Amino acid sequence: MSGGSLVIVGLGPGNPEQLTPQARHALARATDLVGYAPYVKRVEAGPEVVRHISDNREEISRARHALEMALSGRHVAVVSGGDAGVFGMASAVFEAVENGPAIWRTLPIQVIPGVSAVLAAAARLGAPLGGDFCVISLSDNLKPWPVVLERLRLAAQAGFVIALYNPRSHARPWQLGAAFEHLRQSMGGDEPVAFARAIGRPDEAVRLSTIAQANADWADMSTLVLIGCPATRLVSRPNGQEPWLYTARKVEAAH
Amino acid sequence: MSGGSLVIVGLGPGNPEQLTPQARHALARATDLVGYAPYVKRVEAGPEVVRHISDNREEISRARHALEMALSGRHVAVVSGGDAGVFGMASAVFEAVENGPAIWRTLPIQVIPGVSAVLAAAARLGAPLGGDFCVISLSDNLKPWPVVLERLRLAAQAGFVIALYNPRSHARPWQLGAAFEHLRQSMGGDEPVAFARAIGRPDEAVRLSTIAQANADWADMSTLVLIGCPATRLVSRPNGQEPWLYTARKVEAAH
Structure with a gap:
Protein backbone atom coordinates (compact mmCIF):
# COMPACT_ATOMS: atom_id res chain seq x y z
CA MET A 1 0.00 0.00 0.00
CA SER A 116 7.37 19.23 -27.66
CA ALA A 117 5.94 18.85 -31.16
CA VAL A 118 6.00 22.61 -31.67
CA LEU A 119 9.71 22.84 -30.84
CA ALA A 120 10.56 19.91 -33.11
CA ALA A 121 8.52 21.33 -35.97
CA ALA A 122 10.04 24.78 -35.55
CA ALA A 123 13.58 23.38 -35.58
CA ARG A 124 12.82 21.37 -38.70
CA LEU A 125 11.55 24.49 -40.49
CA GLY A 126 14.23 26.95 -39.35
CA ALA A 127 13.37 29.40 -36.57
CA PRO A 128 9.71 30.38 -36.92
CA LEU A 129 9.37 30.88 -33.14
CA GLY A 130 11.98 33.64 -33.14
CA GLY A 131 9.53 36.13 -31.64
CA ASP A 132 6.70 35.92 -29.13
CA PHE A 133 4.36 33.05 -29.86
CA CYS A 134 1.33 31.17 -28.65
CA VAL A 135 0.25 27.56 -28.65
CA ILE A 136 -3.44 26.79 -29.15
CA SER A 137 -5.28 23.50 -29.34
CA LEU A 138 -7.88 23.66 -32.07
CA SER A 139 -9.92 20.94 -30.42
CA ASP A 140 -13.31 22.06 -29.19
CA ASN A 141 -13.83 18.93 -27.11
CA LEU A 142 -12.96 20.81 -23.92
CA LYS A 143 -13.57 24.43 -24.82
CA PRO A 144 -16.33 26.16 -26.78
CA TRP A 145 -15.51 26.90 -30.41
CA PRO A 146 -16.22 30.64 -30.02
CA VAL A 147 -13.42 30.75 -27.42
CA VAL A 148 -11.04 29.18 -29.94
CA LEU A 149 -11.96 31.78 -32.55
CA GLU A 150 -11.60 34.66 -30.11
CA ARG A 151 -8.18 33.40 -29.03
CA LEU A 152 -7.06 33.19 -32.64
CA ARG A 153 -8.23 36.74 -33.29
CA LEU A 154 -6.45 38.12 -30.23
CA ALA A 155 -3.28 36.17 -31.02
CA ALA A 156 -3.17 37.61 -34.54
CA GLN A 157 -3.84 41.08 -33.18
CA ALA A 158 -0.97 40.64 -30.73
CA GLY A 159 1.39 39.68 -33.54
CA PHE A 160 2.11 36.25 -32.07
CA VAL A 161 3.31 33.39 -34.19
CA ILE A 162 0.54 30.81 -33.70
CA ALA A 163 1.15 27.08 -33.28
CA LEU A 164 -1.96 24.95 -33.68
CA TYR A 165 -2.16 21.54 -32.03
CA ASN A 166 -4.95 19.08 -32.90
CA PRO A 167 -5.80 20.94 -36.11
CA ARG A 168 -7.95 18.24 -37.64
CA SER A 169 -9.34 14.77 -37.06
CA HIS A 170 -12.10 12.60 -38.45
CA ALA A 171 -14.39 13.87 -35.71
CA ARG A 172 -13.36 17.52 -36.26
CA PRO A 173 -13.03 17.95 -40.03
CA TRP A 174 -14.07 21.63 -40.47
CA GLN A 175 -12.42 23.53 -37.62
CA LEU A 176 -9.07 24.21 -39.27
CA GLY A 177 -10.67 25.65 -42.40
CA ALA A 178 -12.86 27.88 -40.23
CA ALA A 179 -9.80 28.98 -38.28
CA PHE A 180 -7.96 29.97 -41.46
CA GLU A 181 -11.02 31.85 -42.69
CA HIS A 182 -11.29 33.67 -39.37
CA LEU A 183 -7.62 34.64 -39.40
CA ARG A 184 -7.78 35.91 -42.98
CA GLN A 185 -10.17 38.62 -41.80
CA SER A 186 -7.49 40.26 -39.67
CA MET A 187 -4.20 39.21 -41.27
CA GLY A 188 -2.50 40.63 -44.34
CA GLY A 189 -2.54 37.40 -46.36
CA ASP A 190 1.18 36.97 -47.00
CA GLU A 191 2.02 35.59 -43.57
CA PRO A 192 3.67 32.18 -44.03
CA VAL A 193 1.87 29.05 -42.87
CA ALA A 194 3.68 25.75 -42.38
CA PHE A 195 2.15 22.30 -42.19
CA ALA A 196 4.64 20.13 -40.32
CA ARG A 197 3.54 16.50 -40.29
CA ALA A 198 5.02 13.73 -38.13
CA ILE A 199 8.29 15.58 -37.63
CA GLY A 200 11.06 13.27 -36.47
CA ARG A 201 9.25 10.18 -37.71
CA PRO A 202 9.80 8.23 -40.93
CA ASP A 203 6.71 9.67 -42.62
CA GLU A 204 7.74 13.28 -41.90
CA ALA A 205 6.44 15.87 -44.37
CA VAL A 206 6.50 19.66 -44.63
CA ARG A 207 4.36 21.97 -46.73
CA LEU A 208 4.77 25.75 -46.83
CA SER A 209 2.06 28.21 -47.85
CA THR A 210 0.55 31.54 -46.80
CA ILE A 211 -2.51 32.35 -44.73
CA ALA A 212 -4.25 33.50 -47.93
CA GLN A 213 -3.59 30.16 -49.64
CA ALA A 214 -3.56 27.68 -46.76
CA ASN A 215 -5.82 24.69 -47.30
CA ALA A 216 -7.08 22.73 -44.33
CA ASP A 217 -6.98 19.53 -46.38
CA TRP A 218 -3.20 19.57 -46.06
CA ALA A 219 -3.43 18.75 -42.33
CA ASP A 220 -4.30 15.59 -40.48
CA MET A 221 -4.12 14.36 -36.87
CA SER A 222 -0.32 14.24 -37.01
CA THR A 223 0.16 17.77 -38.31
CA LEU A 224 1.36 20.79 -36.40
CA VAL A 225 0.26 23.99 -38.13
CA LEU A 226 2.42 27.09 -37.65
CA ILE A 227 1.03 30.46 -38.67
CA GLY A 228 3.55 33.24 -39.03
CA CYS A 229 3.32 36.86 -37.93
CA PRO A 230 4.32 39.93 -40.00
CA ALA A 231 7.98 39.34 -39.02
CA THR A 232 7.98 35.73 -40.27
CA ARG A 233 9.85 35.27 -43.53
CA LEU A 234 11.10 32.68 -46.00
CA VAL A 235 14.80 32.57 -46.87
CA SER A 236 15.10 31.07 -50.34
CA ARG A 237 17.79 28.52 -51.13
CA PRO A 238 19.40 27.45 -54.39
CA ASN A 239 18.93 24.17 -56.28
CA GLY A 240 15.29 23.70 -55.43
CA GLN A 241 15.91 23.24 -51.75
CA GLU A 242 13.02 24.05 -49.41
CA PRO A 243 13.33 27.61 -48.06
CA TRP A 244 14.08 28.24 -44.42
CA LEU A 245 11.28 29.76 -42.35
CA TYR A 246 12.17 32.16 -39.57
CA THR A 247 10.74 35.01 -37.55
CA ALA A 248 12.90 38.09 -37.22
CA ARG A 249 13.59 39.10 -33.66
CA LYS A 250 13.04 42.81 -34.17
CA VAL A 251 9.49 44.11 -33.88
CA GLU A 252 8.52 47.51 -35.25
CA ALA A 253 6.36 49.91 -33.28
CA ALA A 254 2.66 49.12 -33.22
CA HIS A 255 0.72 50.60 -36.09
CA MET B 1 36.19 26.33 -48.91
CA SER B 116 13.03 24.84 -23.48
CA ALA B 117 13.12 26.70 -20.16
CA VAL B 118 9.35 27.08 -20.19
CA LEU B 119 8.80 23.33 -20.56
CA ALA B 120 11.30 22.52 -17.81
CA ALA B 121 9.77 25.09 -15.47
CA ALA B 122 6.27 23.86 -16.19
CA ALA B 123 7.22 20.23 -15.51
CA ARG B 124 8.89 21.23 -12.25
CA LEU B 125 5.74 23.04 -11.11
CA GLY B 126 3.15 20.48 -12.23
CA ALA B 127 1.19 21.19 -15.40
CA PRO B 128 0.61 24.95 -15.67
CA LEU B 129 0.61 24.79 -19.49
CA GLY B 130 -2.40 22.48 -19.54
CA GLY B 131 -4.36 24.94 -21.67
CA ASP B 132 -3.52 27.36 -24.46
CA PHE B 133 -0.51 29.48 -23.62
CA CYS B 134 1.85 32.11 -24.95
CA VAL B 135 5.53 32.82 -24.57
CA ILE B 136 6.66 36.45 -24.43
CA SER B 137 10.10 37.96 -24.02
CA LEU B 138 9.90 40.92 -21.68
CA SER B 139 13.03 42.43 -23.19
CA ASP B 140 12.48 45.70 -24.99
CA ASN B 141 15.89 45.60 -26.65
CA LEU B 142 14.34 44.49 -29.95
CA LYS B 143 10.72 45.60 -29.64
CA PRO B 144 9.11 48.74 -28.30
CA TRP B 145 7.84 48.52 -24.73
CA PRO B 146 4.27 49.53 -25.73
CA VAL B 147 4.18 46.43 -27.94
CA VAL B 148 5.10 44.27 -24.95
CA LEU B 149 2.33 45.81 -22.85
CA GLU B 150 -0.23 45.40 -25.62
CA ARG B 151 0.72 41.76 -26.08
CA LEU B 152 0.36 41.14 -22.35
CA ARG B 153 -3.08 42.74 -22.36
CA LEU B 154 -4.27 40.70 -25.34
CA ALA B 155 -2.83 37.49 -23.90
CA ALA B 156 -4.69 38.02 -20.63
CA GLN B 157 -7.86 38.84 -22.53
CA ALA B 158 -7.45 35.62 -24.53
CA GLY B 159 -7.14 33.59 -21.32
CA PHE B 160 -3.68 32.32 -22.19
CA VAL B 161 -1.26 31.16 -19.55
CA ILE B 162 1.66 33.58 -20.03
CA ALA B 163 5.31 32.53 -19.84
CA LEU B 164 7.73 35.44 -19.54
CA TYR B 165 11.32 35.07 -20.71
CA ASN B 166 13.96 37.69 -19.86
CA PRO B 167 11.82 39.16 -17.08
CA ARG B 168 14.55 41.22 -15.47
CA SER B 169 18.21 42.17 -15.73
CA HIS B 170 20.49 44.87 -14.40
CA ALA B 171 19.85 46.87 -17.55
CA ARG B 172 16.07 46.29 -17.40
CA PRO B 173 15.13 46.55 -13.72
CA TRP B 174 11.58 47.98 -13.91
CA GLN B 175 9.87 46.15 -16.78
CA LEU B 176 8.58 43.15 -14.83
CA GLY B 177 6.97 45.33 -12.16
CA ALA B 178 5.32 47.39 -14.88
CA ALA B 179 4.11 44.21 -16.57
CA PHE B 180 2.52 42.94 -13.34
CA GLU B 181 0.88 46.31 -12.78
CA HIS B 182 -0.46 46.31 -16.34
CA LEU B 183 -1.86 42.78 -15.98
CA ARG B 184 -3.54 43.57 -12.66
CA GLN B 185 -5.77 46.04 -14.51
CA SER B 186 -7.43 43.26 -16.51
CA MET B 187 -6.99 40.14 -14.37
CA GLY B 188 -8.97 39.04 -11.34
CA GLY B 189 -6.04 39.02 -8.92
CA ASP B 190 -6.16 35.41 -7.74
CA GLU B 191 -4.46 33.97 -10.82
CA PRO B 192 -1.36 32.07 -9.68
CA VAL B 193 2.07 33.36 -10.62
CA ALA B 194 5.18 31.17 -10.39
CA PHE B 195 8.78 32.33 -10.30
CA ALA B 196 10.87 29.39 -11.52
CA ARG B 197 14.56 30.12 -11.19
CA ALA B 198 17.40 28.08 -12.72
CA ILE B 199 15.25 24.95 -13.07
CA GLY B 200 17.37 21.84 -13.54
CA ARG B 201 20.46 23.50 -12.12
CA PRO B 202 21.91 23.20 -8.59
CA ASP B 203 20.63 26.64 -7.53
CA GLU B 204 17.05 25.89 -8.62
CA ALA B 205 14.35 27.76 -6.71
CA VAL B 206 10.58 28.10 -6.97
CA ARG B 207 8.28 30.74 -5.50
CA LEU B 208 4.49 30.73 -5.87
CA SER B 209 2.27 33.79 -5.59
CA THR B 210 -0.70 35.45 -7.27
CA ILE B 211 -0.89 38.26 -9.80
CA ALA B 212 -2.19 40.54 -7.04
CA GLN B 213 0.79 39.80 -4.79
CA ALA B 214 3.59 39.11 -7.28
CA ASN B 215 6.72 41.13 -6.62
CA ALA B 216 9.19 41.74 -9.43
CA ASP B 217 12.07 41.63 -6.93
CA TRP B 218 11.61 37.86 -6.80
CA ALA B 219 12.92 37.48 -10.37
CA ASP B 220 16.37 37.77 -11.85
CA MET B 221 17.99 36.96 -15.20
CA SER B 222 17.68 33.22 -14.58
CA THR B 223 13.98 33.28 -13.72
CA LEU B 224 11.09 32.13 -15.87
CA VAL B 225 7.86 33.78 -14.76
CA LEU B 226 4.62 31.90 -15.39
CA ILE B 227 1.32 33.75 -15.03
CA GLY B 228 -1.76 31.59 -14.76
CA CYS B 229 -5.15 32.02 -16.38
CA PRO B 230 -8.54 31.63 -14.67
CA ALA B 231 -8.29 27.84 -15.08
CA THR B 232 -4.87 27.64 -13.34
CA ARG B 233 -5.06 26.20 -9.85
CA LEU B 234 -2.97 25.07 -6.91
CA VAL B 235 -3.41 21.54 -5.56
CA SER B 236 -2.41 21.58 -1.91
CA ARG B 237 -0.32 18.78 -0.45
CA PRO B 238 0.16 17.55 3.13
CA ASN B 239 3.19 17.96 5.38
CA GLY B 240 4.21 21.39 4.15
CA GLN B 241 5.04 20.21 0.68
CA GLU B 242 4.87 22.80 -2.10
CA PRO B 243 1.50 22.65 -3.88
CA TRP B 244 1.24 21.47 -7.46
CA LEU B 245 0.34 24.09 -10.04
CA TYR B 246 -1.77 23.06 -12.98
CA THR B 247 -4.16 24.47 -15.57
CA ALA B 248 -7.39 22.61 -16.05
CA ARG B 249 -8.02 21.54 -19.60
CA LYS B 250 -11.68 22.50 -19.68
CA VAL B 251 -12.51 26.10 -20.59
CA GLU B 252 -15.93 27.56 -19.83
CA ALA B 253 -17.80 29.65 -22.37
CA ALA B 254 -16.58 33.22 -22.81
CA HIS B 255 -18.20 35.64 -20.41
Missing part, protein backbone atom coordinates in the same frame (compact mmCIF):
# COMPACT_ATOMS: atom_id res chain seq x y z
CA SER A 2 2.98 2.39 -0.08
CA GLY A 3 6.27 3.14 -1.77
CA GLY A 4 4.75 3.56 -5.19
CA SER A 5 5.31 6.48 -7.50
CA LEU A 6 3.90 8.17 -10.57
CA VAL A 7 5.96 9.82 -13.26
CA ILE A 8 4.51 11.58 -16.28
CA VAL A 9 6.92 11.36 -19.17
CA GLY A 10 7.08 13.28 -22.42
CA LEU A 11 8.46 10.93 -25.08
CA GLY A 12 9.40 13.67 -27.54
CA PRO A 13 8.20 13.85 -31.13
CA GLY A 14 9.03 10.27 -32.06
CA ASN A 15 12.68 10.25 -33.03
CA PRO A 16 14.39 8.21 -30.27
CA GLU A 17 17.33 10.60 -30.57
CA GLN A 18 15.05 13.30 -29.17
CA LEU A 19 14.18 11.37 -25.99
CA THR A 20 16.13 12.82 -23.06
CA PRO A 21 18.23 10.56 -20.78
CA GLN A 22 16.07 11.78 -17.89
CA ALA A 23 12.97 10.43 -19.63
CA ARG A 24 14.70 7.19 -20.57
CA HIS A 25 15.83 6.58 -17.01
CA ALA A 26 12.38 7.35 -15.63
CA LEU A 27 10.86 4.84 -18.06
CA ALA A 28 13.44 2.23 -17.09
CA ARG A 29 12.28 2.38 -13.46
CA ALA A 30 8.60 1.86 -14.32
CA THR A 31 6.74 -1.31 -13.48
CA ASP A 32 3.70 -0.11 -15.41
CA LEU A 33 3.27 1.99 -18.53
CA VAL A 34 0.01 3.88 -19.01
CA GLY A 35 -1.19 5.85 -22.00
CA TYR A 36 -2.67 6.07 -25.44
CA ALA A 37 -1.64 3.06 -27.52
CA PRO A 38 0.82 4.67 -29.97
CA TYR A 39 2.84 6.16 -27.11
CA VAL A 40 2.86 3.09 -24.85
CA LYS A 41 3.93 0.97 -27.80
CA ARG A 42 6.80 3.32 -28.55
CA VAL A 43 8.49 2.62 -25.19
CA GLU A 44 11.14 -0.10 -25.13
CA ALA A 45 10.68 -2.21 -22.01
CA GLY A 46 11.15 -5.77 -20.83
CA PRO A 47 8.34 -8.36 -20.67
CA GLU A 48 7.96 -7.84 -16.92
CA VAL A 49 6.68 -4.30 -17.50
CA VAL A 50 2.89 -4.13 -17.71
CA ARG A 51 1.46 -2.03 -20.52
CA HIS A 52 -1.94 -0.43 -19.84
CA ILE A 53 -3.30 0.85 -23.11
CA SER A 54 -6.35 3.06 -23.30
CA ASP A 55 -8.17 4.89 -26.05
CA ASN A 56 -7.66 8.52 -26.84
CA ARG A 57 -9.95 10.97 -25.01
CA GLU A 58 -10.03 8.78 -21.89
CA GLU A 59 -7.51 10.93 -20.07
CA ILE A 60 -9.20 11.24 -16.68
CA SER A 61 -10.06 7.56 -16.23
CA ARG A 62 -6.54 6.71 -17.39
CA ALA A 63 -5.10 9.16 -14.86
CA ARG A 64 -7.21 7.71 -12.04
CA HIS A 65 -6.10 4.20 -12.92
CA ALA A 66 -2.46 5.29 -12.86
CA LEU A 67 -2.90 7.00 -9.48
CA GLU A 68 -4.59 3.90 -8.00
CA MET A 69 -1.73 1.71 -9.17
CA ALA A 70 0.86 4.10 -7.73
CA LEU A 71 -0.99 4.06 -4.41
CA SER A 72 -0.86 0.27 -4.41
CA GLY A 73 2.93 0.41 -4.59
CA ARG A 74 3.57 0.26 -8.34
CA HIS A 75 6.00 2.54 -10.15
CA VAL A 76 3.80 3.93 -12.85
CA ALA A 77 4.89 5.91 -15.90
CA VAL A 78 2.16 7.79 -17.73
CA VAL A 79 3.44 8.59 -21.21
CA SER A 80 2.57 11.27 -23.74
CA GLY A 81 4.06 12.24 -27.07
CA GLY A 82 6.13 15.41 -27.20
CA ASP A 83 6.00 17.18 -23.85
CA ALA A 84 3.46 15.76 -21.40
CA GLY A 85 2.58 19.24 -20.18
CA VAL A 86 1.54 20.55 -23.60
CA PHE A 87 -1.87 19.06 -24.37
CA GLY A 88 -0.58 15.78 -22.91
CA MET A 89 -1.39 13.77 -19.80
CA ALA A 90 0.16 15.99 -17.10
CA SER A 91 -2.84 18.27 -16.65
CA ALA A 92 -5.25 15.33 -16.57
CA VAL A 93 -3.28 13.67 -13.78
CA PHE A 94 -3.37 16.76 -11.56
CA GLU A 95 -7.04 17.27 -12.34
CA ALA A 96 -7.68 13.69 -11.19
CA VAL A 97 -5.64 14.32 -8.04
CA GLU A 98 -7.54 17.53 -7.24
CA ASN A 99 -10.87 15.77 -7.55
CA GLY A 100 -9.82 12.43 -6.07
CA PRO A 101 -9.25 11.03 -2.57
CA ALA A 102 -6.95 13.08 -0.33
CA ILE A 103 -4.45 10.24 -0.08
CA TRP A 104 -3.50 10.73 -3.73
CA ARG A 105 -1.91 14.03 -2.70
CA THR A 106 0.66 12.10 -0.66
CA LEU A 107 2.01 10.33 -3.75
CA PRO A 108 5.35 11.30 -5.25
CA ILE A 109 4.37 12.63 -8.66
CA GLN A 110 6.97 13.93 -11.06
CA VAL A 111 6.67 15.39 -14.55
CA ILE A 112 9.57 14.83 -16.97
CA PRO A 113 9.63 17.40 -19.75
CA GLY A 114 10.20 16.45 -23.37
CA VAL A 115 10.86 18.08 -26.71
CA SER B 2 33.57 23.57 -48.76
CA GLY B 3 32.28 20.63 -46.78
CA GLY B 4 31.60 22.70 -43.68
CA SER B 5 28.36 22.76 -41.76
CA LEU B 6 26.49 24.74 -39.15
CA VAL B 7 24.28 23.27 -36.48
CA ILE B 8 22.33 25.29 -33.94
CA VAL B 9 21.91 23.29 -30.77
CA GLY B 10 19.58 23.78 -27.82
CA LEU B 11 21.40 22.56 -24.71
CA GLY B 12 18.29 22.26 -22.57
CA PRO B 13 17.79 23.98 -19.22
CA GLY B 14 21.11 22.94 -17.70
CA ASN B 15 20.57 19.47 -16.26
CA PRO B 16 22.73 17.20 -18.47
CA GLU B 17 20.00 14.57 -18.14
CA GLN B 18 17.78 16.89 -20.20
CA LEU B 19 20.18 17.11 -23.16
CA THR B 20 18.89 14.91 -25.99
CA PRO B 21 21.15 12.31 -27.64
CA GLN B 22 20.57 14.16 -30.92
CA ALA B 23 22.05 17.32 -29.42
CA ARG B 24 24.91 15.42 -27.81
CA HIS B 25 25.83 13.73 -31.09
CA ALA B 26 25.66 17.03 -32.99
CA LEU B 27 28.01 18.61 -30.45
CA ALA B 28 30.41 15.67 -30.70
CA ARG B 29 30.84 16.32 -34.43
CA ALA B 30 31.68 20.01 -33.98
CA THR B 31 35.15 21.41 -34.60
CA ASP B 32 34.06 24.80 -33.26
CA LEU B 33 31.64 25.88 -30.54
CA VAL B 34 30.11 29.34 -30.75
CA GLY B 35 27.95 31.16 -28.24
CA TYR B 36 27.47 33.12 -25.08
CA ALA B 37 30.04 32.08 -22.48
CA PRO B 38 27.85 30.17 -19.99
CA TYR B 39 26.51 27.93 -22.76
CA VAL B 40 29.82 27.29 -24.54
CA LYS B 41 31.41 26.42 -21.21
CA ARG B 42 28.66 23.93 -20.45
CA VAL B 43 29.57 21.72 -23.44
CA GLU B 44 31.94 18.83 -22.78
CA ALA B 45 34.50 18.66 -25.60
CA GLY B 46 38.09 17.67 -26.19
CA PRO B 47 40.98 20.15 -26.33
CA GLU B 48 40.98 20.06 -30.16
CA VAL B 49 37.58 21.74 -30.25
CA VAL B 50 37.82 25.53 -30.53
CA ARG B 51 35.56 27.53 -28.26
CA HIS B 52 34.47 30.95 -29.57
CA ILE B 53 32.97 32.88 -26.72
CA SER B 54 31.12 36.13 -27.24
CA ASP B 55 29.19 38.49 -25.02
CA ASN B 56 25.46 38.48 -24.69
CA ARG B 57 23.54 40.72 -27.13
CA GLU B 58 26.10 40.16 -29.90
CA GLU B 59 23.92 37.62 -31.65
CA ILE B 60 24.22 38.82 -35.23
CA SER B 61 28.00 39.24 -35.28
CA ARG B 62 28.28 35.86 -33.57
CA ALA B 63 26.03 34.32 -36.21
CA ARG B 64 28.04 35.87 -39.05
CA HIS B 65 31.26 34.54 -37.55
CA ALA B 66 29.77 31.06 -37.30
CA LEU B 67 28.58 31.19 -40.92
CA GLU B 68 31.99 32.32 -42.15
CA MET B 69 33.68 29.46 -40.34
CA ALA B 70 31.20 26.94 -41.75
CA LEU B 71 31.87 28.28 -45.24
CA SER B 72 35.59 27.79 -44.68
CA GLY B 73 35.00 24.09 -44.05
CA ARG B 74 34.61 23.96 -40.27
CA HIS B 75 31.85 22.06 -38.50
CA VAL B 76 30.39 24.74 -36.33
CA ALA B 77 27.92 24.29 -33.47
CA VAL B 78 26.16 27.43 -32.28
CA VAL B 79 24.79 26.75 -28.82
CA SER B 80 21.93 28.23 -26.82
CA GLY B 81 20.38 27.32 -23.49
CA GLY B 82 16.99 25.61 -23.54
CA ASP B 83 15.69 25.44 -27.10
CA ALA B 84 17.70 27.48 -29.63
CA GLY B 85 14.53 28.51 -31.44
CA VAL B 86 12.92 30.16 -28.39
CA PHE B 87 14.70 33.49 -27.85
CA GLY B 88 17.95 31.68 -28.66
CA MET B 89 20.42 31.82 -31.53
CA ALA B 90 18.41 30.13 -34.30
CA SER B 91 16.56 33.25 -35.45
CA ALA B 92 19.76 35.34 -35.42
CA VAL B 93 21.51 32.82 -37.68
CA PHE B 94 18.75 32.90 -40.30
CA GLU B 95 18.59 36.69 -40.07
CA ALA B 96 22.32 36.79 -40.79
CA VAL B 97 21.86 34.41 -43.72
CA GLU B 98 19.01 36.47 -45.17
CA ASN B 99 21.11 39.64 -45.05
CA GLY B 100 24.46 38.05 -45.91
CA PRO B 101 26.21 36.85 -49.08
CA ALA B 102 24.21 34.48 -51.27
CA ILE B 103 26.73 31.69 -50.80
CA TRP B 104 25.69 31.32 -47.17
CA ARG B 105 22.38 29.93 -48.45
CA THR B 106 24.23 26.93 -49.85
CA LEU B 107 25.43 25.86 -46.39
CA PRO B 108 23.90 22.88 -44.64
CA ILE B 109 22.28 24.46 -41.60
CA GLN B 110 20.39 22.36 -39.09
CA VAL B 111 18.54 23.29 -35.90
CA ILE B 112 18.46 20.72 -33.09
CA PRO B 113 15.56 21.31 -30.71
CA GLY B 114 15.97 21.16 -26.95
CA VAL B 115 13.87 21.15 -23.81
